[in-house]
Amino acid sequence: MNQQISIIGVPMDLGQTRRGVDMGPSAIRYAGIVERLQNLKYDIKDLGNIEISHLTDDQTDVNEDEQNLRNLQEVKEVNEKLASSISKEISEERFPLILGGDHSIGIGTIAGVAKHYNNLGVIWFDAHGDLNTAETSPTGNIHGMSLAVGLGLGHEKLTNIGEYTPKIKPENIVIIGARSLDDGEKDLIREQGIKVYSMHEIDRLGMSKVMEQAIAYISKNTDGVHLSLDLDALNPHDAPGVGTPVLGGVSYRESHLAMEMLAEANIITSAEFVEVNPILDERNKTATVAVALMGSLFGEKLT
Template structure:
C-alpha cells in the first residue's frame, strides 16, 4: 500500500529574532519537495498552511532579551494548537504528516498532534538542545524552547497546550548537539533525555549514533517523530539558517542518518524547520531539506 504524506506548512517566525524563516515552507515547496517525495514512492497531498495570527508591529532583529519571559507566546500557542489538530487529523486518516517550518517552535504543535492517541518517541536532529524555558533563556526566543515545552520542563509544566503529549524523556534522543546554553545544559543533564554530541558522531560514526538514537525512540513506542532543524548540518552544507554553528554534520552523514530512519520503518511524523531563504544561497538549504525528507521516507542516494 502506498504511503500518503500530507504536507502542512507553518510559516511563522515568532520564535526567532531573524526575519525570513516564515518563508521557509514556500522555499521548500519551490525547491521541489513534491517531486523528491514522489521518488520515494509516496503520494503527496499538500494541505496548505496553518493560520498564523498577526503579531504587533515589531522588528525582531532589534528586540532586546525578554527578561525571563517568552516572546510572542500567545501567537506561538495559537499556531501550535491549530497545527496539532491538523497533524492529528492526518494521522487519523492514515497519512504521515510532514510539517514545514517556520522556526522550531512549530515542533510544539507537531509533537503534540502526533502524540495524541499514541505513545511516541522523538529523534531531535539539531545543533541546539532547545531545552530552555522562559526563565533560563538568554533571548526569550521560543525556538530555543520546544523540546522543554513538550516535556513540561520548568514554566511549561502546566501548559496543557504544549505538554498534553505523554512524551517520556526516556524515549527522546537529541543528535548532533554542539551549542548549548549553560543553564540549558544542566536541565538536559537532569532530564533523562539521551544526547549525542558531534564528538560522539566523530568518534563513533553517524550510523552507530543514528541506530542508538532510534533504539531510544522506538523502545516501547507506537512510532517516531523526527524533528529536523537544518542548522544540524554544517553551515557549508546548509547556509540558509538563522543560528548557524560550525562543525555540523556533512551532506552524506545527514543522508545516512535519515536513511537509517527509513530502514526502521517506524516514522510517524516529521518536521523540517529553520530554513531561511533570505540567508540562503540559491535555495540550497531548502533543496537539501527536500532531499533529507525523501531519504527519511525511503529514497537512497546509492
C-alpha cells in the first residue's frame, strides 16, 4: 500500500434528499481517522473539504431540463472539482482517500482515478448497485447512478466529467453486499455481465470465499483497483447512520475480514467511504465503524 495518503472530504448531500450526510467527513475525522492512519506509520496530508454550494429546500426539486436528475448541475460541479483534486494527488504519487458525503461523489472519484490507469478495477461494497439512469431511477437521486455513470451511461453532463467516457469496463467491476436492486439495475447487470456477490452469495459461500473469488477476478485484467465502500452495505445494527439502510446486510466482522483480505492482497490504489449521516446515527457509531474498517484496509492487525 502506498504510504503517502491524501484525505479529501466531500460534504455532499445533493445526490439524495435526506439531510445530514454532508456532515459525514467531519464525523469521520472526529472518529480519529488521521490519528489511526498515522499510528500505522502512514504519511497523511488532509486536504480538507471540497467546497459545496448548499441549496435551500425549495431549490432541490428536479428541473425540467435535468431529465429526472435531482440537482444535476450542482452535482456535476462538485464532482468536477473532486476529480481534479484526486488526479493531482495521484500525479504526486499519493493514495487518495475520500470521505463522503453521499455516493454521488463516486462519479468524481472514478473520473479522477481512472484517467491514471488503462484498466481500472472497481470494488463496489454496497447494499445497492448504483446502476440507475434517469430512465430507470424511481427517485431521480444521483447517488443511485454513480456506477452507471462510470460505465458511460447517463446524462452527458455526468458521463463527460474529466472529458472522457467511459471510465471503467463492466468486466472490471465487482459489487459486494448487494440486496436492494431496482429492475433496471438487474437488467443492466445481466446485459453487461457485471460480477455481483449479493448477500445470498455471502451467506452461502462465506465472506472469506467471496473475497478470495472477488480479489482473483478483479486482479486478473486490471492495473489498479478503486474501493468504493458505502456504509449501508453493513447491517443497520452495525451502521445505523446511513440514509438508505437495508436489513440483512454484511456484519461488522465480515466487513473487517473483507478489508483485511484486501490489505493482504495489496491491490487497492484508491478508496472512498461514503454515506455516513451523523443525524441518523447513534453516538457517531457509523463513523467509528468507518474508521475501524479503514484501519483494517490499511493493514491494522489485532496482533
